[in-house]
Amino acid sequence: MDAQTLQPAQIQKRRQALSKLTLTQRRYLFAAILIAPVVLLRLFTTLYPFIRTVYLSTQSYNPAFPPQRFIGLGNFERLFSDIVVRESISFTLMFALISTFFELLFGLAIAHLLNANFRLRGLARTINLIPWAIPMVVVAIVFRWMLDGQFGLIPDLLGRFGVEHRWLLDPYNARASVLMVNIWKNAPFAAMLLLAGMQGIPHDLYEAARVDGANWLHQLRFITVPLLLPVIVSVGMFLVIWQIAAFDLPFVMTGGGPGFATTVFAQKIFLEVTSLNYGYASALGMMMVFAVIVIGGVGLWLFKRVEVSH
């Protein structure tokens, strides 16, 4: 019995000793074959188009108006004097930062609810998943319908309390509406990620605090937030970067209007692509990548700081 099980192992060992190099090489080859499809696909959809975008951003290029020619930084000069770009960048930054702040705030509150020990917890967690899972297109259309100036439900409800607002036709209210809907959609997702972090906090810390007479506010201030800070910062960074590129919601809900009040940067790029201004659209794309790199850098720096301080 013993000899039987040992024999193949010994053979394996001998084979390994004889051709150790080829065996590891064979293993590397196997790894290369396994990751090759992924690497090729990612190169085709990220690195290649990125390099092409860098190149195209230096060109004056519209397939409807040939020829294509090199204009250096001409597209970028145009970009700084384009009023729609300036407006859309400021709205996009506002959109991403304000959304993220409230998503983290409400996310933390919802995560507390989902972490509490009560009978409907499972149901609460299922409900919490729904806004994440539902298409942004549908969300945009549902809220557009509810905010409709003529037949909408929200103006009707608020009207009963004497609040009269033109929601999607007034620039400021339209911006506020898009922000609120975005927060409604994404706060539960933030809550889900924060909850995962919260579950890692040992329970006896709260027990000990309670014995010492700490109320829930103390517990939040001195246990939950400090221990969750690395998670909060990384979720926040993810949310900001993700929402810098937001497109679906304002595009469907307001079409970027009224005027250009709710035109986000991604929609500006989309408009230039569909008008075939390929050179200019590429320069705008470069600006977006630049914004993501800067924000990602700041986020990483923040993350390192909060990680070190623990």
Added chain:
Amino acid sequence: MTVTNTQSMILEARIASRQARRRFISQRLTLYLAFAVFALIVLFPFYYIFVSSITPRDRLFTMPPTYFPENPTLQNYVNLSNAVPLLTYFRNSLIFAVGSAGLSVSLSALAAYALARIRFPGRNVVYLALVLSIALPQMAVLVPMFQAFQTFRLTNTHHGLIILMSSLMLPFTILSLVSFVRQIPEEIEEAAFIDGASSLQVLIRIVFPLIRPAMVTMFLINFIISWNELLYQLVFAPLERTRPLSVGLLELNDVMTGGVVIRPWDMMSAMSVVMIIPILLLVLFGQRMIISGLARGAIK
């Protein structure tokens, strides 16, 4: 002296326990109240779109709006399927979501095993590149992708769209699966190697069955994300034969009649319901898996 002392202690304890109970009850009340508010805010829009979809068209365009269904009807759904090729859109959404999720998960499983188990040179570079590439917005590199699609004749094809979408979801899916593979004890594979199994056999016979729950989870998540996609089809597939529900909904949104935009809210709410029903079913049946999958991918 001692008697009164004990009595007062008992009294104090009684008061304390009554206070504790009152505090407990008020805490419960706050908790359930918070839950009710939360559930109302999250669920109300879905309730309202559903009610709108079964409200007769002429009742829909009146003030005050219909809060509770009266004379429910399926007429809006009938009108919708007469106005747009609903079945084609649904089928296209399904092909796109199943194809993208399937391709993404199967390629990710292969790569995740290599990244988790084989210490090949350049492994960390590949891993880091995958993580960083998550941050590249799809919008920023639209132009070259569009040109490449024209060159390779991928515009308006299902496979072209599936290649793009699955690639977008690969990094997140791989990270999730890598962390799952790492939880499997390596001894199981070592034992198989000692018994003379080849690398491929170990992967197919041992690793894949072990990570199957994670693969199902990631398939669900990828399915939902692709089902909801709008931009790729809007740009790369303008024709009806590959148009999904998301773009179809947008198309209804832009219907013009005699120079005036009249939004057919009856049909739009019906189509919204059609689009969210499959997602709601997935969430109801797979919520535990989906939550764990999202959290694992995000925290790592």
